[in-house]
Amino acid sequence: MDIRALTPPPNTEEAEETLLEFPDNRLLIDLCGEFDKNLTQIEEKLSVQILRRGNLLAVLGESGAREKAAEVLQALYVRLEAGQSFEPGDIDGEIRMGDSEKDTGIRDGDQLEMFRGGRVEINTRKKTIVPRTEAQNAYVQALYQNEMAFGIGPAGTGKTYLAVAVGVSMFIGGHVDRIILSRPAVEAGERLGFLPGDMKEKVDPFMQPLYDALADFLPGKQVAKLIEDKRIEIAPLAFMRGRTLSNAFVVLDEAQNATTMQMKMFLTRLGEGSRMVITGDRSQVDLPRGVTSGLHDAERLLKDIDSISFNYFTAKDVVRHPLIAKIIEAYDRDDARL
Known part of the structure; x- marks a missing residue:
């Protein structure tokens, strides 16, 4: 995975947006969904605006909401890279989950896949x-x-x-x-x-x-x-x-x-x-x-x-x-x- 977050310099008109670069355009299409329905769901849930610019996604909104939207988009893209699909409920799940925690090391033999x-x-x-x-x-x-x-x-x-x-x-x-x-x-x-x-x-x-x-x-x-x-x-x-x-x-x-x-x-x-x-x-x-x-x-x-x-x-x-x-x-x- 190679997703780059490109944050504009401060004190510019573009300081209220976060840019995410997704290298695989085919996966980006799946990430956005038909008629950008996946992006629309994230926008409505987090009160942000997401614009597509080539293989970039620009997230506009308040700082905390932008960061959360970026995390959700990156997590969903990782799932696509792993060959896993997702549905609206999975998007909602990524939004609900808190900030990523460190691996707690919990294991039970190799039962955790x-x-x-x-x-x-x-x-x-x-x-x-x-x-x-x-x-x-x-x-x-x-x-x-x-x-x-x-x-x-x-x-x-x-x-x-x-x-x-x-x-x-x-x-x-x-x-x-x-x-x-x-x-x-x-x-x-x-x-x-x-x-x-x-x-x-x-x-x-x-x-x-x-x-x-x-x-x-x-x-x-x-x-x-x-x-x-x-x-x-x-x-x-x-x-x-x-x-x-x-x-x-x-x-x-x-x-x-x-x-x-x-x-x-x-x-x-x-x-x-x-x-x-x-x-x-x-x-x-x-x-x-x-x-x-x-x-x-x-x-x-x-x-x-x-x-x-x-x-x-x-x-x-x-x-x-x-x-x-x-x-x-x-x-x-x-x-x-x-």
Whole structure:
């Protein structure tokens, strides 16, 4: 990479712009996007103006905003040089992330596929996943560092998605022999009655979000083959009783809907060579009135135990549609008034 920042001399009319030179014009075209849509996104988010002059990009605006825009453009260009594409959410992620940190040296054998500038990159068969917020970055680091990790926060913050991505990465790297994904089969406030079909057909509707995550990281035929060989298991929480889960990457999704006894049962399944991730949203408990969430009790009882991490997300970490963050904040404000 050879990106040069050409800062004009002070006390001139051009002192309010930063010039960036990109040597590969083909990559520069990809960086700008169709009809410069990528540049427009950065301009709107950071209140700057970006002008293209040959293989130069001129960033105009206030000093801090210019510097941040330059960092974002350079980071995205590095991704293109490495053969990686990016989408609007990745641009937003680069904007959200703080200034690049020095490599902290965190390693877990060679399980971190890439760790640069304090950022973790998760390599899977279909794509490379890069955390889009500081909380996501800390969460992914915790997944690699700890045998048991909790991710707690609102919907849309990437808790389950990132956990499955790390599980796939560790499986591909040979660090675990299988992936086990589970969630309580609890209806979200509706009574669906008896569902037709065999056991798999009955529980699959509850497990669909986990299938969706896997499909993002592995080819469909490979997922089907691994499920057939039981190297990937997707099962309701109730099916975990009596098992010892060794050499596996285990994810419990929607853990707020596990009872205290179910949570204790699940946590004590951890075997040698395994990693366990528990994700949940305390604001979306679907248990019957009067039944305590096992996630609440686990958080209270386990927070001081070494090798168990707790990572928290807020509406600021939502990486789905921007409107979701506003919806979550509105509900949070209403809850605070009650």
